[in-house]
Amino acid sequence: MAEKNSIIVFENLSFSYGGPPVLEDVNLTIGEREFACVVGPNGGGKTTLVKLALGLLKPIAGSIRLFGKPPAEVRSRVGYMPQHVHLDPKFPVSVMDVVLMGRLGNGHSFGPYRQQDKLAAWTALREVGLFDSRNRPFADLSGGQQRRLFIARAVACEPELLLLDEPTANLDPKVEQELYQVLSELNQRMAVVVVSHDMAFVSQFVKRVICVKRGVHIHPTSEIRDGTLSEVFGTDLRMVRHDKHAGE
Amino acid sequence: MFTEFFQAVTEYTFMQYALLTGILAGIACGIVGTYVVARRITYIAGGIAHAVLGGMGIAFYISVVYDLEKLHPLYGAIIAALAAAVTIGLVSLRAREREDTVIGAIWAVGMAVGILFIARTPGYNENLMSYLFGNILMVSAADLWLIGALDIIVVFIALFFYNQLQAVCFDEEFSRIRGVNVEFFYLLLLCLVALTVVLLVTVVGVVMVIALLTLPAAVAGLFSRTLRQNMILAVIFSVVFTTFGLMISYSPNLPAGATIIIIAGITYLLVMVGKGRLSAR
Numbered sequence: 001m002a003e004k005n006s007i008i009v010f011e012n013l014s015f016s017y018g019g020p021p022v023l024e025d026v027n028l029t030i031g032e033r034e035f036a037c038v039v040g041p042n043g044g045g046k047t048t049l050v051k052l053a054l055g056l057l058k059p060i061a062g063s064i065r066l067f068g069k070p071p072a073e074v075r076s077r078v079g080y081m082p083q084h085v086h087l088d089p090k091f092p093v094s095v096m097d098v099v100l101m102g103r104l105g106n107g108h109s110f111g112p113y114r115q116q117d118k119l120a121a122w123t124a125l126r127e128v129g130l131f132d133s134r135n136r137p138f139a140d141l142s143g144g145q146q147r148r149l150f151i152a153r154a155v156a157c158e159p160e161l162l163l164l165d166e167p168t169a170n171l172d173p174k175v176e177q178e179l180y181q182v183l184s185e186l187n188q189r190m191a192v193v194v195v196s197h198d199m200a201f202v203s204q205f206v207k208r209v210i211c212v213k214r215g216v217h218i219h220p221t222s223e224i225r226d227g228t229l230s231e232v233f234g235t236d237l238r239m240v241r242h243d244k245h246a247g248e
Numbered sequence: 249m250f251t252e253f254f255q256a257v258t259e260y261t262f263m264q265y266a267l268l269t270g271i272l273a274g275i276a277c278g279i280v281g282t283y284v285v286a287r288r289i290t291y292i293a294g295g296i297a298h299a300v301l302g303g304m305g306i307a308f309y310i311s312v313v314y315d316l317e318k319l320h321p322l323y324g325a326i327i328a329a330l331a332a333a334v335t336i337g338l339v340s341l342r343a344r345e346r347e348d349t350v351i352g353a354i355w356a357v358g359m360a361v362g363i364l365f366i367a368r369t370p371g372y373n374e375n376l377m378s379y380l381f382g383n384i385l386m387v388s389a390a391d392l393w394l395i396g397a398l399d400i401i402v403v404f405i406a407l408f409f410y411n412q413l414q415a416v417c418f419d420e421e422f423s424r425i426r427g428v429n430v431e432f433f434y435l436l437l438l439c440l441v442a443l444t445v446v447l448l449v450t451v452v453g454v455v456m457v458i459a460l461l462t463l464p465a466a467v468a469g470l471f472s473r474t475l476r477q478n479m480i481l482a483v484i485f486s487v488v489f490t491t492f493g494l495m496i497s498y499s500p501n502l503p504a505g506a507t508i509i510i511i512a513g514i515t516y517l518l519v520m521v522g523k524g525r526l527s528a529r
Contacts, residue, residue, distance in 0.1 A: 054425060056424075056425075075425055075427075076425075076426065076427050078425070080422065080425045081422075082419070082421040082422055082425075084419070086420075086421070087418070087419060088286075088288065088418075091286055091417070091418050092282075092286055092469055092472050092473065092474055092475050092477075092478045093414065093418055093474055093475055094473055094474045097414065097474055097475070098418070100411070101411075101414075101415040101418070101419070101422065101423070101426070102426070104411065104412065104415055104423065104426040104427070104428055105426035105427035105428065111408065111411075112411070113411065135473075136473075137473040137474070153422070157426070
């Protein structure tokens with residue numbers, strides 16, 4: 001089942017936080033150069049799926065392989081962008097300093113950053129179009145720039161897989177579109193998996209949609225029509241969308 | 249008024265020691281205080297600071313009752329501060345929701361233990377007051393060696409692991425994925441806070457430590473774009489506050505610790521108001 005070039009393989013995986021199962025009998029393979037979007041209702045298990053892939057959570061049944069190995073051993077090969085609701089927006093740190101954090105763990109243990117770390121950080125900043133802002137304080141960035149910065153930080157890890165948890169939450173559609181453009185360019189070099197609450201602007205870039213609600217359903221983007229998602233999620237999806245608009 | 253102070257500095261070693269203590273403590277204070285303010289763990293630092301009194305009281309009691317002159321109260325302070333830091337750190341890592349209760353308990357119980365032991369120590373003693381409010385003019389050459397050693401340890405660790413500490417303070421979750429041992433560095437940071445608190449206790453005492461630890465970093469934060477700049481400025485501000493505090497308090501014979509804190513507080517207030525005005529325009 002696990003093909004030679006698969007990056008993530010979930011086999012018959014189930015998970016619960018001690019209560020009812022959050023994920024049940026999930027089978028999923030992500031291959032090289034894939035651009036996949038994980039969608040699903042709130043509480044449907046999207047972030048849980050990501051944390052399992054990184055080895056931050058342990059499944060109660062089934063197995064996960066990341067690059068063919070147990071995830072905890074190889075998670076440094078993943079460029080990860082967490083949901084950043086917990087970050088302090090006033091933290092005194094420059095754009096460059098944040099990107100350099102992506103270099104921690106790339107054979108870098110302590111002491112100052114090396115020249116090659118700085119070069120990798122510059123390259124990553126150029127790719128997301130923030131190179132000219134590298135000396136600005138983090139607190140001065142707009143929401144969209146912050147997301148691009150976190151993508152740059154994940155890219156600075158020189159990863160084989162980019163794993164982004166809700167990169168477009170609370171962004172306006174135009175900025176969201178630009179962000180997906182950046183990801184689509186990065187997809188030339190690495191697999192990209194995006195967790196998203198919203199399908200509206202995704203499908204022109206994304207190759208596969210992974211729907212998560214306890215179970216996992218996979219759709220090539222070409223198959224997605226207006227009705228598909230509501231068929232899968234029923235009222236749940238409409239509820240999520242309704243909440244989103246009500247909150248804005 | 250200041251000529252008298254400068255004369256005292258040239259004539260009396262206790263004034264030279266006091267100035268040197270202020271500078272040494274200010275260096276650690278600016279660097280570690282910046283982490284404390286950026287990571288928003290002022291309340292934890294407050295808990296550690298007050299728990300220190302327990303250690304000082306016990307060490308003082310043992311040194312008098314068992315006639316151990318070598319047992320300096322600062323050793324007791326170091327042990328108590330580190331114990332408080334590790335306890336609070338483990339609680340906040342394991343059971344986040346009960347953190348504030350535990351800090352409050354350590355804060356008050358630490359002080360209570362200190363007061364009891366000092367009260368039961370035979371003989372006349374004015375130590376309680378100097379532990380509570382600082383006594384920078386009483387620093388001896390032996391104290392100064394201890395302060396210098398602590399200072400070197402704190403500054404070395406805080407700068408050596410700068411990248412890791414910065415990353416852990418800014419984004420714990422990302423740092424963990426990058427293979428940074430988040431729990432270790434969080435505990436290390438709290439231990440650095442503990443040692444810095446001990447340094448500052450000699451300057452301003454247990455009760456006012458928290459102001460000296462955070463105010464210079466907070467003032468510096470208003471002018472800084474990065475953690476590095478914040479640290480450099482905070483060191484300058486702490487050294488300036490302690491030095492000016494000593495200068496102003498000398499002639500009128502004011503308590504030095506309290507004077508230092510008032511200067512820091514007024515500066516913070518003025519800078520905040522000034523900045524607020526500028527940005528309101």
